[in-house]
Amino acid sequence: MRFSTCVALAILLIFEKIRHTKSLKGMKLTIPRAVREGHSATLDCQYDLQGAQLYSVKWYRENDEFYRYVPKEEPPTRVFTIQGIHVDVSVSDANKVTLLSVGRDISGLFQCEVSADAPSFHTDVRSAPMTVAVVPVGIPLVTVDKTGLEHGRPLIADCHVPPSHPASNVTFFVNDEKVPGYTSEQITPLADQSLEQKTARLELSGVGGSWEPLRITCEASLFKLYRARSLEVQVKPDTPHPASVLLMGERNSSGARTNLMLMPPSRLVSLGVFLVKVFF
Numbered sequence: 001m002r003f004s005t006c007v008a009l010a011i012l013l014i015f016e017k018i019r020h021t022k023s024l025k026g027m028k029l030t031i032p033r034a035v036r037e038g039h040s041a042t043l044d045c046q047y048d049l050q051g052a053q054l055y056s057v058k059w060y061r062e063n064d065e066f067y068r069y070v071p072k073e074e075p076p077t078r079v080f081t082i083q084g085i086h087v088d089v090s091v092s093d094a095n096k097v098t099l100l101s102v103g104r105d106i107s108g109l110f111q112c113e114v115s116a117d118a119p120s121f122h123t124d125v126r127s128a129p130m131t132v133a134v135v136p137v138g139i140p141l142v143t144v145d146k147t148g149l150e151h152g153r154p155l156i157a158d159c160h161v162p163p164s165h166p167a168s169n170v171t172f173f174v175n176d177e178k179v180p181g182y183t184s185e186q187i188t189p190l191a192d193q194s195l196e197q198k199t200a201r202l203e204l205s206g207v208g209g210s211w212e213p214l215r216i217t218c219e220a221s222l223f224k225l226y227r228a229r230s231l232e233v234q235v236k237p238d239t240p241h242p243a244s245v246l247l248m249g250e251r252n253s254s255g256a257r258t259n260l261m262l263m264p265p266s267r268l269v270s271l272g273v274f275l276v277k278v279f280f
């Protein structure tokens with residue numbers, strides 16, 4: 001290595017050292033992924049200034065600043081008016097900001113920006129999404145298109161979720177086994193309440209060879225705010241005696257993938273083999 005290169009490297013290392021000894025580290029933003037409409041939410045931003053002085057903490061929703069904390073100013077807190085955001089200054093400080101009675105229109109990306117004071121003015125940001133949600137009232141409902149299996153004919157099960165915002169997640173269970181995905185979904189906006197009503201559809205093709213009822217349930221969830229299971233729907237078997245086992249069929253439609261559900265042999269015997277068209 002040439003001498004000049006060594007010197008340049010050494011200088012670089014020294015600068016790096018200075019930059020790192022008094023700068024921002026370990027920044028961590030903790031905000032609820034989802035909060036119920038009308039409730040309050042506390043957003044938390046932790047950081048380590050490593051001995052440097054704090055210059056400012058600024059909070060943004062998308063690109064709009066709504067709260068600023070500058071310890072050198074009197075008072076140190078400043079609130080900027082944004083539709084739907086009401087900061088409770090009495091419980092907001094250099095690390096956290098509390099929003100009262102959140103409105104649905106403030107869902108979006110929230111960002112915390114911290115700056116160290118002179119000489120470094122090192123600035124760092126973290127952001128995370130927060131959704132203001134309206135949870136479903138009641139439990140989901142499963143309906144099926146036939147009450148008994150018909151040898152090799154498809155069975156259609158629909159899971160109707162009470163209105164929510166945003167639309168809920170749905171998971172089907174067949175004989176207590178979780179089904180990976182489902183065939184299609186329909187989300188109907190209820191304009192007057194700004195809610196979404198979701199119906200998820202599971203098409204089971206070539207169901208047959210079973211002499212026990214097929215038991216179907218679905219579960220709806222909305223982030224960690226809501227989770228509810230439907231009542232069980234039973235579909236009568238098509239085979240009264242265990243003679244004809246394992247009938248397989250396949251229905252085709254463009255774009256849909258066909259997945260074979262894998263189950264332990266004992267289950268295959270009781271359930272028959274069926275194919276599920278799923279999308280993710």
Ligand SMILES: *[C@@H]1O[C@H](CO)[C@@H](O)[C@H](O)[C@H]1NC(C)=O
Pocket residue numbers: 166167168169221222223224
């Ligand atoms: C639905 O599930 C996905 C995957 O687990 C999750 O990332 C998402 O937040 C959920 N959405 C709702 C509305 O619960």
Ligand SMILES: *[C@@H]1O[C@H](CO)[C@@H](O)[C@H](O)[C@H]1NC(C)=O
Pocket residue numbers: 252253254255
């Ligand atoms: C299923 O559909 C695809 C195209 O959508 C076609 O290429 C394929 O041959 C079809 N399979 C059967 C068994 O009909």
